[in-house]
Amino acid sequence: MKTITFKQKKTSSIALEFDELIPDEIYTWGESDFNKYEVPIGNSRFPLTDYFDIKVEGEAESPDEVKMIINGDLNRVKYIGCKMSGGEILCNSSVDLHVGAEMSGGTIIVDGNAAAHAGREMSGGYLEIKGNTKEFTGASYIGEWRGMTGGEIIVHGNAGKQCGECLSGGKITVLGNCDILAGIHMSKGVMEIQGDVNRWPGGQMKNGTIVINGKLGRLLEGFVFDEVVDNPDIEGKVYDGRFIKYTGDIGLNGKGTLLINADVNRDKLGEYGESDDEYTSIREYRNL
C-alpha cells in the first residue's frame, strides 16, 4: 500500500489541474518524480512542489494500492480524481470543478463542498461529498445524452441544479435538498433525494427511478399518476412509508418512475396543482 500525502504550501488564484495526478498515473512515482513534475496552471506548467509538499510512504503494484491524501485549501484545484480507475483519494477540504469526473473505479471522499460537475459521466467507483455540491452532479458533458453510467455518489448536503442530468446508470443519493430539474433526461439508474425538491424533477426522463422523501414543489404535466404504494422496493432497497407513484415523462413516451412521499406531499394526493382560488382569479383576469 502506498500513501501519498499532499500538504499545501500556497494557493493559486488560477486553478491547478490535477487530472494527471491520479493513482493510475502515479502509483510508481517516488518523491523525486513528484519533484520533477509540473502541474498545469492556465496556459503554463509550474513545479508541483511550489504548491505542495509531498510525502510518499510504502510501495504500490497497481493503482488500487494507492491512497492519496490531499490537505489544504483545494477550492482552486480542479479535476481531482478525473478518469481514475482505482485507489483512494481523500480531500480534506472543499474542492473545485470536476472532482471524480469520468472515474471508473476507486473511491473519492471530499470532506467539504464540491463545485460543479462532480462525478460527471462517472462509470464506476464511489464518490462521497460530505458538504454540498453545485450544478450538474453526476451529469453529462454538454451535448452528451449519457451522464453517469455506473458507480455511486453520495452528497450529504444539498445538490445544485440539474443533479443527475442524463443519469444512465448507477445511483445518486442526496441527503439534503435538490434544486430544479433533478434527474432531467434520465434513462436508467436511481436517484434518491431525502430532502425537498423545489420543482420539476425528472423532466423528459425516459426510464429509471427518482425517490423523493421530502416535499416536492412542482410536478411536471408530463407525469401521470399511477398508484399509491407502501414501502416500495427499488433495486433491493426498501423505502419505508407511503409513496405516490407517477410515470413519465409522457412527452417522450417515457417510462420513468417518480416516487414522492405521500405523507409529506398530501396536496398531490387530492387535487393537482394550484388551488382553485388562483385558477379562478387567472380566468377572471384573462377575461377582462
Added chain:
Amino acid sequence: MAYEEPITDYDEIVENCTCAFCGCNCDDLDYLVKDGHVVGVRHACRLGASKIMEDMDQRLIVPMVRDDNGELKEVDWDTALDKAAEYIANSIRPVMYGWSETSTECMKEGLALGEYIGAVLDNQATICHGPSLQAVQNAGYPIQTLGEVQNRADVCVYSGSNAMNSHPRHLARYSVFCRGFFRSRGRFDRTVVTMDPKFTDTAKMSDKWIGFEQNGDYGFYNAIRAVLKGKELSQDVISGIPKEDIYELVEEMKNAEFGVLFFGLGLTHTLSKQRNIDIAIKMVQDLNKFSKWGLTPMRGHFNVNGFNIFMAFETGFPFGVDFARGYARYVLGETNTIDLLTRGEPDVFLVIAADPGAHFPNKANQHLAKIPVIQIDIHWGPSTELADVVLPGSFIGVECGGTSYRMDGVLIFMKKAIDKPETCRDDEWIVRELKERVMKLRKEPNVAPEYIPNPAAQ
C-alpha cells in the same frame, strides 16, 4: 415621437449597405454621405440608424495607454501595440472576449492568436444565447431561413422575445407584416402569438398573448408536449396559464401550414436555461409530426452568430473555447468569461467590439479593474474606463468591409461606405499585428505536451 425633417443636404447615396446593429443584418440600407460622414440612413430602424450615423464625440480616435497616474494617455500605434503584446505574451490565463461586432475575417486572426498563446476565446453568447447553443448540441437545430419565413410562415410565435423593441425590422422585413410568395396579404395571412410574462410591445400587436409566469417556461412547454402526445392535463393551471388556453394554442400550432418559433433571452435566461431551449426544440420536433415547423434564436449583435458558427467550424465548440492546455476545451461553468472572472482567474483580458464594463456583473467587473485590460473598439464606453491599452478599430459595414452571419446563419458581406479616421486601423489589422508581436515575445506556441506522466500506465 417628434417629427424629423428629411435629410436633403448630402453629397452621395451609398446603396445596399448592411446594418451593423442587430442580428437581422438588414442589407437594404442606403447611407447619405456628406464630407466623408454618414449624415442619414434610409430604411433602417431608429436603433440601426443611430448607430450608423457616427457620434464623433464618443469615437475612439487614437491609441492610448494608461500611465502610472491612472490616466489614459495618447501614444503612437507601436507603443500601444507593444504594450498590449507584452501583457498578452506574459499572461498565464488570458481571456479574449467580444468578437460579435466585428468581422469574421478578424475572428480568424483572433483564433490564431488565442491558439498560439493558450487563451480562452469567448463571445457575447456567454451572456445571451449560450444556453441555446448548448441545447442545440443536445437536441438538434430545426432551423429555416428568414426568407422561408417571409414567403411561407402563417403562424409566428415569439417566446421570451420583444422583437418590436430589440429587432424593430424583424417583423416588418422577415416575419409578420411583409408580403411573401404564399402570404400575399402580409399581416392578414399570418397569426402572431407572443409568449412572455410581460405584456410587451410585441404582445400588443399579436393575435394572442400567452402571459405565463416568470420562470414557468419549462413547465409550460412540458405541458404542450404532453398535450401533443394526447394527454389530458391534470392541473387546471400550468405555469399561470389555464389548461383550456393550452389546448387552444396546441390546436392552432398543429393546424399551422408553416409555423416558426422565434425565441429570445426571455427563454434562454430564465430558471431552466438551456433546458428551456432543449424542450422548445423538442416541441418543434413534435409539431413536425402534424405540420411544418422551425425555430430561430433572436440573436442580438449583428455577428454574434458569426463567432459561434466560425468557432464551431474551426474548433468544434461554439463559444467559451479554452486553449490553455494546447487543445480546445469547452466546459459549461469553467471556460466561460463570467465564470472565469467571478472566480478571479484571468490575468489579462482583451476585449474586442464588446462592452463588458456595461454588461457584466459587478463581481466580474471588479476583477477586470484589477488586471490589465486591452480594448479594441470604436466607441468610448464603460470598458474604456477599465482599459489599460485602448486600440481604436474601425466600423464594420461603414468604414470597412467584412462578412457576418445573420441570425438564421445566412452569410452576408457588409460593404465599406466611407473612409475610417486616419488614426484608426481595421480590427483585422490590429489583431494580426498583436499576434505577430506576441510571437516575437513568446517564441514557443502553446501546444499540448507530449509528456505523459506514466507511460507504463497507458
